[in-house]
Amino acid sequence: MKPGVQDVRADAPDPLFEQLTAYAGRPAATASSGKDPVNAPMIRHWCEAMGDTSPAYRGPGAVAPPTMLQAWTMRGLSPGPEPDDGTGRSPAYDELLRLLDGAGYTSVVATDCEQEYLRPLRPGDLITYDSVIESVSPRKTTKLGTGYFVTTRMNVRANGEPAGTHRFRILKYRPVERPTHRKAPLRPRPVINRDNAGFWAGVAEHRLLIQRCTRCATLRFPWLPGCNACAGQEWDTVEASGEGTVFSHVVMHHPSFPAFDPSGEGGPYAVALVELVEGVRIVGNVVGLPYDKVRVGLPVRLEFQRMDPDLELPVFRASEGG
Numbered sequence: 369m370k371p372g373v374q375d376v377r378a379d380a381p382d383p384l385f386e387q388l389t390a391y392a393g394r395p396a397a398t399a400s401s402g403k404d405p406v407n408a409p410m411i412r413h414w415c416e417a418m419g420d421t422s423p424a425y426r427g428p429g430a431v432a433p434p435t436m437l438q439a440w441t442m443r444g445l446s447p448g449p450e451p452d453d454g455t456g457r458s459p460a461y462d463e464l465l466r467l468l469d470g471a472g473y474t475s476v477v478a479t480d481c482e483q484e485y486l487r488p489l490r491p492g493d494l495i496t497y498d499s500v501i502e503s504v505s506p507r508k509t510t511k512l513g514t515g516y517f518v519t520t521r522m523n524v525r526a527n528g529e530p531a532g533t534h535r536f537r538i539l540k541y542r543p544v545e546r547p548t549h550r551k552a553p554l555r556p557r558p559v560i561n562r563d564n565a566g567f568w569a570g571v572a573e574h575r576l577l578i579q580r581c582t583r584c585a586t587l588r589f590p591w592l593p594g595c596n597a598c599a600g601q602e603w604d605t606v607e608a609s610g611e612g613t614v615f616s617h618v619v620m621h622h623p624s625f626p627a628f629d630p631s632g633e634g635g636p637y638a639v640a641l642v643e644l645v646e647g648v649r650i651v652g653n654v655v656g657l658p659y660d661k662v663r664v665g666l667p668v669r670l671e672f673q674r675m676d677p678d679l680e681l682p683v684f685r686a687s688e689g690g
C-alpha cells in the first residue's frame with residue numbers, strides 16, 4: 369500500500385478489524401453546506417498564497433483552482449457552539465474514532481488525499497457535500513506504529529451538480545514505544561556558516577557582537593551578508609554592552625522538548641525577544657526568573673551559559689525580581 373507499511377500477520381484473526389470494517393459505507397457527514405459560496409476573494413488569497421498566477425483564476429469568467437475543492441467545505445477555526453451548524457458531521461465517524469482510541473490506537477496522522485474533479489467551480493456556486501467512511505484497512509505496521517488507515521470520501525456538489533470527490537486518509541495508530549533510558553538530549557546545534565561565523569567566534573570569547581554597516585553605520589542583528597538599509601556589503605562589529613529589556617516573549621507549553629528542560633519534566637519555559645540598548649533585538653532565554661514572571665519591559669543583562677561541553681549560548685539574566 370505504502371512504502372514501509374507491512375501487514376501484521378495477515379492470517380491472524382483481528383476482531384477489532386471486523387468491528388471497524390462494519391463502519392465502511394456509513395456516513396461521515398451528511399447534507400452539509402459550504403460556509404460561503406465559491407467566491408473571488410478566497411480564490412485570490414489562495415492563488416497569492418500558492419504563487420499561482422494563472423489567468424484562468426482571475427477576472428470575468430474565472431474559475432476556482434480545482435485543488436481548492438476542499439477549501440469550500442472547511443469548517444473554519446470557530447465552528448460555533450451549536451451542535452448542528454450545517455456541517456452535519458455524523459456520529460458514526462466519531463464512534464469509529466472512539467473505538468480506535470479505546471483499543472489504544474490513540475494517535476492520528478493524516479497520510480494523503482486524492483481528489484477528482486468533475487466540473488469547474490465558479491464564483492457564486494453554492495457548495496454542498498456529504499462524506500462517507502469509504503474503508504478501513506486491515507491492521508498495518510508503519511514506522512510510526514501499528515494501526516489502521518481510515519479513508520473517507522467526500523462528494524462535493526455545486527448548485528446540486530456533482531463537482532468533485534475528495535478522499536482523505538488518516539492513520540490511527542498506537543505509537544511505537546521508545547526506549548526510556550537515553551542520554552540526556554542535547555540542545556540543537558547552531559548552524560554556523562560564512563555569514564554568521566563572526567558572531568559565534570564572539571560568543572566563544574563571551575562577547576556579543578552586533579554587525580555594523582561601514583557605509584551607513586546601521587546596526588544589524590541577526591548577522592546578514594549585506595545591509596538592509598543601504599545594501600552595503602562591508603561591515604565591522606560593535607560589542608553589545610549586555611544591557612537590554614524584554615521586548616516580547618512567549619511561554620512554550622507544548623510540545624515539550626527535553627533538551628530545553630533541565631529537570632526532565634517538560635515544564636513550560638519562556639523565550640524572549642530582548643531589545644539591547646544598542647537597538648537591535650535577539651532571541652534568547654531569560655534566566656534567574658520563573659517563566660511566568662517574565663514580562664515585557666523587564667530589564668535583563670547578558671551572560672553566557674554553558675549548555676553542554678560543546679555549546680555555550682548568550683542568555684539574559686533578569687536584573688530585578690519581576
Ligand code: ZN
Pocket residue numbers: 581582583584585586595596597598599600
Ligand atoms: Zn548600510
